[in-house]
Amino acid sequence: xxxxxxxxxxxxxxxxxxxxxxxxxxxxxxxxxxxxxxxxxxxxxxxxxxxxxxxxxxxxxxxxxxxxxxxxxxxxxxxxxxxxxxxxxxxxxxxxxxxxxxxxxxxxxxxxxxxxxxxxxxxxxxxxxxxxxxxxxxxxxxxxxxxxxxxxxxxxxxxxxxxxxxxxxxxxxxxxxxxxxxxxxxxxxxxxxxxxxxxxxxxxxxxxxxxxxxxxxxx
Amino acid sequence: xxxxxxxxxxxxxxxxxxxxxxxxxxxxxxxxxxxxxxxxxxxxxxxxxxxxxxxxxxxxxxxxxxxxxxxxxxxxxxxxxxxxxxxxxxxxxxxxxxxxxxxxxxxxxxxxxxxxxxxxxxxxxxxxxxxxxxxxxxxxxxxxxxxxxxxxxxxxxxxxxxxxxxxxxxxxxxxxxxxxxxxxxxxxxxxxxxxxxxxxxxxxxxxxxxxxxxxxxxxxxxxxxxxxxxxxxxxxxxxxxxxxxxxxxxxxxxxxxxxxxxxxxxxxxxxxxxxxxxxxxxxxxxxxxxxxxxxxxxxxxxxxxxxxxxxxxxxxxxxxxxxxxxxxxxxxxxxxxxxxxxxxxxxxxxxxxxxxxxxxxxxxxxxxxxxxxxxxxxxxxxxxxxxxxxxxxxxxxxxxxxxxxxxxxxxxxxxxxxxxxxxxxxxxxxxxxxxxxxxxxxxxxxxxxxxxxxxxxxxxxxxxxxxxxxxxxxxxx
Ligand code: SF4
Numbered sequence: 302x303x304x305x306x307x308x309x310x311x312x313x314x315x316x317x318x319x320x321x322x323x324x325x326x327x328x329x330x331x332x333x334x335x336x337x338x339x340x341x342x343x344x345x346x347x348x349x350x351x352x353x354x355x356x357x358x359x360x361x362x363x364x365x366x367x368x369x370x371x372x373x374x375x376x377x378x379x380x381x382x383x384x385x386x387x388x389x390x391x392x393x394x395x396x397x398x399x400x401x402x403x404x405x406x407x408x409x410x411x412x413x414x415x416x417x418x419x420x421x422x423x424x425x426x427x428x429x430x431x432x433x434x435x436x437x438x439x440x441x442x443x444x445x446x447x448x449x450x451x452x453x454x455x456x457x458x459x460x461x462x463x464x465x466x467x468x469x470x471x472x473x474x475x476x477x478x479x480x481x482x483x484x485x486x487x488x489x490x491x492x493x494x495x496x497x498x499x500x501x502x503x504x505x506x507x508x509x510x511x512x513x514x515x516x517x518x519x520x
Numbered sequence: 521x522x523x524x525x526x527x528x529x530x531x532x533x534x535x536x537x538x539x540x541x542x543x544x545x546x547x548x549x550x551x552x553x554x555x556x557x558x559x560x561x562x563x564x565x566x567x568x569x570x571x572x573x574x575x576x577x578x579x580x581x582x583x584x585x586x587x588x589x590x591x592x593x594x595x596x597x598x599x600x601x602x603x604x605x606x607x608x609x610x611x612x613x614x615x616x617x618x619x620x621x622x623x624x625x626x627x628x629x630x631x632x633x634x635x636x637x638x639x640x641x642x643x644x645x646x647x648x649x650x651x652x653x654x655x656x657x658x659x660x661x662x663x664x665x666x667x668x669x670x671x672x673x674x675x676x677x678x679x680x681x682x683x684x685x686x687x688x689x690x691x692x693x694x695x696x697x698x699x700x701x702x703x704x705x706x707x708x709x710x711x712x713x714x715x716x717x718x719x720x721x722x723x724x725x726x727x728x729x730x731x732x733x734x735x736x737x738x739x740x741x742x743x744x745x746x747x748x749x750x751x752x753x754x755x756x757x758x759x760x761x762x763x764x765x766x767x768x769x770x771x772x773x774x775x776x777x778x779x780x781x782x783x784x785x786x787x788x789x790x791x792x793x794x795x796x797x798x799x800x801x802x803x804x805x806x807x808x809x810x811x812x813x814x815x816x817x818x819x820x821x822x823x824x825x826x827x828x829x830x831x832x833x834x835x836x837x838x839x840x841x842x843x844x845x846x847x848x849x850x851x852x853x854x855x856x857x858x859x860x861x862x863x864x865x866x867x868x869x870x871x872x873x874x875x876x877x878x879x880x881x882x883x884x885x886x887x888x889x890x891x892x893x894x895x896x897x898x899x900x901x902x903x904x905x906x907x908x909x910x911x912x913x914x915x916x917x918x919x920x921x922x923x924x925x926x927x928x929x930x931x932x933x934x935x936x937x938x939x940x941x942x943x944x945x946x947x948x949x950x951x952x953x954x955x956x957x958x959x960x961x962x963x964x965x966x967x968x969x970x971x972x973x974x975x976x977x978x979x980x981x982x983x984x985x986x987x988x989x990x991x992x993x994x995x996x997x
Contacts, residue, residue, distance in 0.1 A: 323961075332585070332604040332940070334559035334611045336672075355604055392655055394560075394672040415723075416671065423673040475541040486673065487568070490681045493537055493545055497683055500536045500547055501574075508647070510776035510784045511549050515576045515643060516622040 303425040304483025308406050309452045310379035312443050314369050315344075318384040322396040322417060325388070330355055331395055339395055340402030344370065374447045382439055383410040387428075388417025397424040407453050409460065411436050422476045423486060427455060429470045455481055523794025525691045526760055527726040530666035530791075534649045536683055546686045549648040551678050553580035553621065554634050555612040556940070557653030561676035562615040572619055573682040579643050580616050580623040582609045583633045584940050588903050588930035592942075596627050605941060619679075630773075632906025632932040635659040635873035639743065640908055642772025646761045646788045651678055656873050656956065658749040661758035662742035663765055664791040666726075668756040690800040692725035692754070693793075696733035698807035703990035705883065706741030707875060707954065707973035709733065709805070710748040711813035715823040717803055722754030725801065728793060729759050733807040739768040740879035747874045748956050751820040760792035814860045814986055815958050815971040817848030822958075824860055826976070826988045832856035851960055852968050853948060861986050863970065866949040868893075868900040868927075868981040869963070870974050872937035875954035876905030878912050880974040885918040887978035887989060893926040894984030900927040901943060903935040927981065939964045952980040 330342050332355055341359040346352075348370060350363040364371045370378075381400070387410040388396060397420045400408070406426055411433040413421075421428045431439075442462065443449045452461040455477060460468040479489065490497075505512050524532070537545040558580070565571070572578065585605035587593055592601060597613060600606035609626060616623035624630045630641060635656055638644040644660040650667035651657060653675045660667035674684060694713055714721075727749050734742065742759050749757025759765075766785060769775050776784045811825035822845070824830075830849065833856065836842040849856065854863065870876070870884050881904060893900050902922045904910040910932055913919055919929045936943040937955040945951050945967025954977050958969040972980065979989040 323959075328938070328940070331556055332608050334563075334608055336560040336563060392669060392671050394557075398560075420671050420673070423671070473541065475539070475543060485568075486685065487570070487677050487680045490545065490677065490683055490685065493683075494681075496537050496545070497547070497573075497681065501682070504547065508784070508787060510780045511645070511648065513576050514774045515579050516620075 302423075302483050302485050305406060305425060305427050305455050305480045307452065307454045307456070308379060308427075310406070310450060311375065311377055312380045312382050312439075312449050312451050313375040313378035314440060314443055315381055315383040315387075316369075316440065319386045319389055320383060321389045322391050322393050325396040326393065326399040327353065329353070331393060333395075336398050337402055339399035340404070343399040343403045344368070377404070379404055379406050380451055380453065381405045381408045382436065382443060383408055384436070385411045385433070387413050389414035392416045392420075394420050394424070397421050397426055401426055409436065409439065422480060425480070425483070427453065427480060429453065429460060431460070431468055431470055435468050522798045523796040525793040525797045525799065526664065526728050526758055526791060527666065527689070527691055528797070530647070530649065530758075531688060533647070534666070543685050543687055545683045546649060547683055548651055548678050549577060550638070550644055550650045551578045552634050552638055552643070552650065552652035552657070553578060553612070553675070554584060554652070554654065555582045555608045556584045557672050558615065558675055559608065559611045560672050561653070561679060562619065564676040565619070565679060570680045572621065572679045575620055577682060578621045578679070579638070579641075580612060580621055581631055581634050581637050582612050582626055583631075584934045584938065585609055586626055586931075586933040587941050588933045588935045588943060590931055593627065593931045602941070629907040629911065632904070632909065633873045633876065633934055635743075635747065636876060636905030636909065639663060639739070639768070640772070640906055642769060642775035645769060645775065645784075646765060646791055651684065655750045655755075656747050658755065658757045659743050659747040659873055661746040661749070661756055662739060663769065664758060664761035664788065666756065666758065669750065689726040689756070690724055691798070692722060692727045692801045692803065693799040694727055694729050694803045694805070695731035696729070696805045696807055697731045698733060699736070700733055700807045700810060701990070703975065704810050704812060705973040705975060706737055706744040708810055708813045710745050710751075711815065711820065711823045711971060712805060712810045713803070714748065714752045714820045715813070716805065717752055719751060719819055719821045720753040722749060722752040725754050727752065727754045727757040729757060730793075731804070734759060735762065737764075738879055739764060740877040743877065744874055744880075748820070751956055761788045812973060812976050812989055814976065815969075816852065816854065816860065816863070817845065818851055818958055818960050819844070819848070820956070820958060820971060822848055823971070826860055826986060828860050830854055830856050830858045830860070861988070863950060864896065864985045865952050865970075865980055866898050867945060867951040868897060868977050869903070869936045869951055869953040869955065870977050871901065871903030871905070871935050872953075872955035873905065873934075874956045875974050876903060876909065876932075878909050880954065881909065881913045881918050882916070884974040884978040885921040887975050887992065888925040888927065888982060889921050891925055891982045893981045896984045897981055898949075900981045901930060901936060902927050903930040904932050906932050925982070936963050938962060939967075945969070952977045952986065
């Protein structure tokens with residue numbers, strides 16, 4: 302996983318509440334067997350005027366001129382500024398994959414849906430929760446200034462605005478540690494391989510019917 | 521010290537390591553795999569050069585994308601018309617072969633919806649931790665297991681480490697006392713619970729279902745109930761082990777036998793909440809008061825008894841609920857004040873991991889026997905949950921009953937539950953469905969889903985609109 306330390310980048314708006322994972326990446330794209338390549342279909346239904354299908358050349362599709370990500374002023378954005386309950390709905394991890402593939406590494410919102418929040422950390426994206434008033438102010442500043450940028454510092458847990466204001470955010474220690482180091486969860490768990498093996502051995506003794514049953518016909 | 525709940529015991533039994541930050545490493549006994557949420561997990565293993573930790577903990581089966589028409593099924597994987605669906609199912613086959621994971625392939629008699637197959641094969645057992653990259657994994661809790669859905673990164677995590685990093689949930693008891701009226705089923709109980717506590721009512725909790733009504737339920741009914749825990753906001757639902765559980769589990773392909781069976785039964789006798797266990801929240805319902813349920817909106821909590829009339833948003837005080845009801849009625853093309861029994865239907869779907877087991881098909885067949893589907897119904901699909909359910913139903917002659925009534929009898933799979941294969945609703949079409957989600961577009965873009973029990977879906981197919989299945993059964997008598 303990519304580590305996240307300090308990110309300085311352009312900000313783009315997603316100015317509506319309850320953006321669900323189906324809006325982030327519609328279900329027809331779940332048929333993909335890859336983890337990459339979802340970027341061109343991020344927010345597909347809002348972003349294009351026609352209906353998207355997997356395997357189509359997205360560069361030929363008519364863009365929705367009203368959708369902010371299609372505006373030159375937000376091109377190359379790496380920070381998404383959003384509203385409450387971002388990422389609700391189905392648990393599809395394709396949602397953070399699409400955001401990451403598009404180039405977003407940080408999402409700032411007043412609140413996130415549980416599973417989506419968790420899925421972000423597993424994919425190198427930092428979800429930042431800020432109070433609603435601060436998010437409101439950031440939206441105002443973003444709309445007022447073309448090329449608006451923010452600096453997000455995970456180590457110090459703060460967002461810095463161009464005017465030098467610093468906004469503090471909370472993040473739990475374990476998740477922060479993994480993201481700062483770019484540690485992959487599996488690697489961290491495998492540090493406990495000894496404990497897992499010990500447990501497994503005891504468990505096999507007390508509940509032998511749980512072991513060596515499936516696949517017995519082939520072995 | 522207060523006693524332990526069933527959830528506390530299952531958690532304790534699988535705790536590998538408690539961490540300082542409040543998280544814990546939990547050992548996973550059974551990992552079920554399907555084609556939609558696994559390809560990227562296998563790709564991850566490959567990229568990191570990792571192997572599965574324990575092969576015999578895994579069982580794979582394709583279900584979401586498989587076609588359900590006999591003609592398309594005849595060609596196996598190669599015969600799947602939709603190219604991308606075919607690739608996804610083929611990729612599951614390839615990955616299972618490459619990593620040496622046991623798979624029940626597309627045209628095996630045991631193939632079916634992963635949540636029907638697991639218990640049916642004895643692959644999910646009491647006392648286990650069971651996970652799968654699918655939110656309806658809560659179904660398996662009916663056997664007294666700790667079972668819940670996971671994301672794709674976690675699928676890879678379980679494959680590689682046989683563990684998950686978890687936070688402990690709070691305990692909720694949902695107790696259904698008394699007795700159900702005839703014609704009222706586990707599906708109605710599930711919908712009534714969601715109607716009472718709401719779709720976020722169980723968020724942060726592990727639910728245990730108890731009470732006389734649950735104790736009297738068959739295993740099929742219990743699975744229906746636990747299946748919809750996720751629609752009540754809880755990742756997991758579970759039911760204590762009793763004689764009904766043991767009768768169901770005994771003699772299945774992967775169930776223990778002989779001496780091991782005796783040992784297992786002894787261990788399972790502890791799988792219930794202690795009499796003095798403390799729950800963080802208790803919800804009670806009275807069985808006699810539950811009527812057949814029908815959802816009218818775009819969230820499972822938008823549900824009414826069959827004799828109800830649709831709400832008027834103007835009368836709803838809470839502004840966000842008012843707006844939600846207004847948008848739902850608009851999407852569903854329904855007017856406030858309409859009686860549920862005046863909602864006309866275009867299609868009927870009997871199937872899904874909620875209601876595609878043998879008992880569900882028997883209940884539906886009992887209603888349609890000797891009758892014809894209303895001419896206004898474009899399609900009535902019956903999709904058994906597995907090849908074994910299908911074979912059993914055919915041996916009992918249920919397929920003939922459905923076909924004679926003008927219904928379609930299909931091959932097992934998820935089918936119209938989420939419309940990832942060819943079975944879909946058209947825009948604006950109303951469907952009586954025995955599945956679990958009525959979200960906008962769930963069964964096809966613009967489709968309008970009404971969640972009901974199999975008996976209610978069957979009755980609606982005959983009438984062309986919703987009817988109280990009990991009135992039908994009475995006139996028969
Ligand atoms: S039947 Fe529906 S809810 Fe169940 S696993 Fe399949 S798609 Fe999911």
